Amino acid sequence: MTQDTEKQEFNITVYTENQIGLLNRIAIIFTRRKINIDSLNTSPSEIESIHRFNIVITESEDVVRKLTRQIEKQVEVLKCYYHTNEDVIWQEMALYKVSTDVIAEKVSVERLLRENGARAVVIRKDYTVFETTGHREETDNLISILQPYGLIEFVRSARVAIIKDSDGFNRKLREFERLEPGEDVIENEYLNQGQKVFTM
Amino acid sequence: MEAIQEVLTETKPTETIVEVSGSVALLEALIVEGVDTIFGYPGGAIMPIYDALFDYNDKLNHILVRHEQGGIHAGQGYARTSGKVGVVFATSGPGATNLVTGLADAQIDSTPLVCITGQVFAHLLGTDAFQETDVINITTPVTKWNYQVTDANEIPEVIAKAFYIAKSGRPGPVLIDITKNAQIQLFNYKGYTPCNHIRSYRPKPIVRPQYIQEAAALINQAKKPFILFGQGVILGSAEQEFKTFVEKSGIPAAWTVLGAGAIPTDHPLNVGMLGMHGNYGPNVLTNECDVLIAIGMRFDDRVTGRLDKYAKQAKVVHLDIDPAEIDKNVKSTVPVWGDCKETLPLLTALVDEKQHTEWLAKFNDYTRQEVEQVIEKELNPTTAEMTMGEVIKQLNEITKGEAVIVTDVGQHQMVACRYAQFNNTRSNVTSGGLGTMGFALPAAIGAKFGAQDRTVVAIIGDGGFQMTCQELGTIMQSGIDVKIIILNNRFLGMVRQWQELFNSRRYSFVDIQSPDFVALAAAYRIPGKVIDDRKDLPSALNEMLSNKGSFLLEVMVTKENNVFPMVPQGCSVSEIRLK
Numbered sequence: 001m002t003q004d005t006e007k008q009e010f011n012i013t014v015y016t017e018n019q020i021g022l023l024n025r026i027a028i029i030f031t032r033r034k035i036n037i038d039s040l041n042t043s044p045s046e047i048e049s050i051h052r053f054n055i056v057i058t059e060s061e062d063v064v065r066k067l068t069r070q071i072e073k074q075v076e077v078l079k080c081y082y083h084t085n086e087d088v089i090w091q092e093m094a095l096y097k098v099s100t101d102v103i104a105e106k107v108s109v110e111r112l113l114r115e116n117g118a119r120a121v122v123i124r125k126d127y128t129v130f131e132t133t134g135h136r137e138e139t140d141n142l143i144s145i146l147q148p149y150g151l152i153e154f155v156r157s158a159r160v161a162i163i164k165d166s167d168g169f170n171r172k173l174r175e176f177e178r179l180e181p182g183e184d185v186i187e188n189e190y191l192n193q194g195q196k197v198f199t200m
Numbered sequence: 201m202e203a204i205q206e207v208l209t210e211t212k213p214t215e216t217i218v219e220v221s222g223s224v225a226l227l228e229a230l231i232v233e234g235v236d237t238i239f240g241y242p243g244g245a246i247m248p249i250y251d252a253l254f255d256y257n258d259k260l261n262h263i264l265v266r267h268e269q270g271g272i273h274a275g276q277g278y279a280r281t282s283g284k285v286g287v288v289f290a291t292s293g294p295g296a297t298n299l300v301t302g303l304a305d306a307q308i309d310s311t312p313l314v315c316i317t318g319q320v321f322a323h324l325l326g327t328d329a330f331q332e333t334d335v336i337n338i339t340t341p342v343t344k345w346n347y348q349v350t351d352a353n354e355i356p357e358v359i360a361k362a363f364y365i366a367k368s369g370r371p372g373p374v375l376i377d378i379t380k381n382a383q384i385q386l387f388n389y390k391g392y393t394p395c396n397h398i399r400s401y402r403p404k405p406i407v408r409p410q411y412i413q414e415a416a417a418l419i420n421q422a423k424k425p426f427i428l429f430g431q432g433v434i435l436g437s438a439e440q441e442f443k444t445f446v447e448k449s450g451i452p453a454a455w456t457v458l459g460a461g462a463i464p465t466d467h468p469l470n471v472g473m474l475g476m477h478g479n480y481g482p483n484v485l486t487n488e489c490d491v492l493i494a495i496g497m498r499f500d501d502r503v504t505g506r507l508d509k510y511a512k513q514a515k516v517v518h519l520d521i522d523p524a525e526i527d528k529n530v531k532s533t534v535p536v537w538g539d540c541k542e543t544l545p546l547l548t549a550l551v552d553e554k555q556h557t558e559w560l561a562k563f564n565d566y567t568r569q570e571v572e573q574v575i576e577k578e579l580n581p582t583t584a585e586m587t588m589g590e591v592i593k594q595l596n597e598i599t600k601g602e603a604v605i606v607t608d609v610g611q612h613q614m615v616a617c618r619y620a621q622f623n624n625t626r627s628n629v630t631s632g633g634l635g636t637m638g639f640a641l642p643a644a645i646g647a648k649f650g651a652q653d654r655t656v657v658a659i660i661g662d663g664g665f666q667m668t669c670q671e672l673g674t675i676m677q678s679g680i681d682v683k684i685i686i687l688n689n690r691f692l693g694m695v696r697q698w699q700e701l702f703n704s705r706r707y708s709f710v711d712i713q714s715p716d717f718v719a720l721a722a723a724y725r726i727p728g729k730v731i732d733d734r735k736d737l738p739s740a741l742n743e744m745l746s747n748k749g750s751f752l753l754e755v756m757v758t759k760e761n762n763v764f765p766m767v768p769q770g771c772s773v774s775e776i777r778l779k
Contacts, residue, residue: 021336066527
């Protein structure tokens with residue numbers, strides 16, 4: 001029972017239709033319970049017209065279970081799962097912008113990249129952008145290294161996670177798509193046509 | 201025109217294509233969905249739909265309400281008595297925002313509604329145009345589904361989805377916001393196909409036979425089983441299946457406010473109402489039963505009181521169509537996911553035929569105590585002033601439990617639910633979950649449209665009546681027959697009761713003055729009467745009920761009377777107080 005009520009990070013995976021407003025509908029489920037979303041990633045899935053959300057929150061399993069049922073109850077949600085960090089393989093990507101002069105002058109770039117599993121994305125005269133992927137502590141590590149050399153800008157992505165213990169939802173999704181293909185979303189078609197289309 | 205009509209009335213896509221406006225497509229969709237009555241209020245952004253409606257006068261009965269909130273409550277009343285989907289029209293901006301209370305009410309009480317709101321032209325969206333509000337975002341938390349239409353081509357399919365979502369599974373309100381250009385736009389209409397499937401939507405969970413077997417085994421072993429039933433029985437049209445289950449298993453059954461009437465009030469196994477102002481026995485014995493069988497109810501906090509002291513000794517079997525309700529408030533031992541119309545017969549087949557005579561007698565013992573200490577005083581008072589309970593008792597005697605009772609929110613609501621006789625299902629229309637004052641008068645109008653052959657009596661407090669009393673105008677104009685009883689205690693009674701019990705009688709702003717209600721009704725050409733002497737009660741009720749058309753009866757009742765029993769907030773159900 002204690003396991004059920006102890007707070008820890010949970011990864012919530014939601015498969016949805018591609019629908020305007022759905023993000024809001026899902027977010028409301030968290031906000032009305034005053035639960036903070038630590039990380040939220042949404043992107044098209046491997047199947048066209050089906051989107052995948054990755055949501056990370058720190059909560060008890062009891063609460064997370066109820067949340068996933070509320071999410072799955074939404075009309076446009078196909079499926080919602082939740083997993084602990086142990087049950088998923090997850091990554092975050094980070095970009096770091098630093099002055100090329102400073103970095104070239106003061107740091108052994110090659111060593112820095114090798115030790116932190118990073119790579120240079122762009123090298124320009126005025127700045128260089130590095131990229132690294134990993135868990136939070138790994139991406140944090142490179143911040144602390146680059147900070148003394150005048151880190152100009154930093155950005156980190158939301159978490160993406162793959163569920164370890166399953167054959168994935170891909171097969172089910174493909175079946176869904178084969179039997180019932182998604183519809184093309186035509187929304188707000190007239191938004192940009194202004195008075196040309198209608199006057200009244 | 202004939203060719204158009206042919207295509208329009210055809211419910212399947214046809215070869216023939218006609219050009220119609222979005223508004224016409226909408227109205228045609230409503231007709232195919234079996235809509236006969238619409239409650240609404242026009243405005244600039246929904247004018248094209250109203251313009252089209254002008255030609256549909258013979259097929260669609262539009263009731264002009266006096267406020268959009270009245271419109272949506274009327275839609276709720278209609279849906280609750282008819283079992284159909286209530287349809288409401290409102291314009292953009294303030295028209296749409298006035299629907300929010302009703303949407304929230306319908307959402308929490310699982311009432312199927314399709315609300316159509318007009319919206320500004322699509323090219324004006326997001327520009328703070330005149331009467332523009334972000335209706336989709338405002339209504340997202342209080343709708344089962346909502347959608348904004350900006351292109352007329354979408355209308356047939358979206359309306360079909362709206363009706364399917366509103367009425368299937370656990371029903372609820374749906375809002376469709378249609379921009380003005382989509383209402384006007386002409387498009388090639390290929391016919392209307394009702395929706396019965398959405399890829400991502402599973403209205404009914406799969407019934408798992410294993411859980412039915414486990415539930416039956418628990419029930420068969422139980423010495424003190426107890427059934428709690430809610431509106432799910434009514435929404436699933438499973439009244440007969442439920443009655444068969446109760447009668448075969450011989451288990452005492454108690455109801456939530458919205459479950460009232462799913463089985464007749466005087467059924468020998470109906471042991472009364474649950475919850476804060478429910479009956480003594482069902483509340484106390486919840487903490488004594490060994491197996492609790494919850495059917496189509498959601499363990500609302502008004503039912504459970506303090507959760508950590510709620511039925512801890514009992515194994516819980518929970519039957520519900522909404523998987524999100526299982527284990528939400530009370531942890532179940534065996535969950536039975538599914539529509540109770542399907543699951544109850546499966547369960548009935550496996551339960552033993554029994555009579556729990558001794559166990560049932562315990563409920564009757566508590567009933568006797570409650571009658572002595574509370575009910576007798578309420579229904580047969582010796583005081584000079586009338587009680588709310590005696591009015592309901594007299595009403596029962598005259599209507600013989602056949603009336604639809606629509607109540608507002610407050611003391612009168614609890615008294616009516618406790619003492620009204622419900623011989624039929626879909627007879628108790630009240631705002632259960634949201635507790636919306638101002639609900640009853642417009643809901644009663646809708647209830648009568650939904651059940652035109654039945655007597656509809658609205659029982660309303662003096663406070664709630666003044667929140668939506670402008671709907672007397674709707675009664676006047678539509679000529680609908682609604683009997684209105686105002687139980688006037690010159691107080692916001694329920695708040696006053698709490699202030700008396702928990703705030704040392706500090707009556708903070710509950711002393712409400714009222715207008716001359718009879719004169720107000722007369723201004724709307726509705727006859728009425730006020731009484732303050734009990735000897736006039738039977739004749740006044742008879743006069744009201746025999747009057748052709750609506751009638752307003754104001755009954756002056758005891759000023760400071762409390763509704764008991766009561767489970768004070770934060771207490772366990774077994775700590776229910778009789779005084």
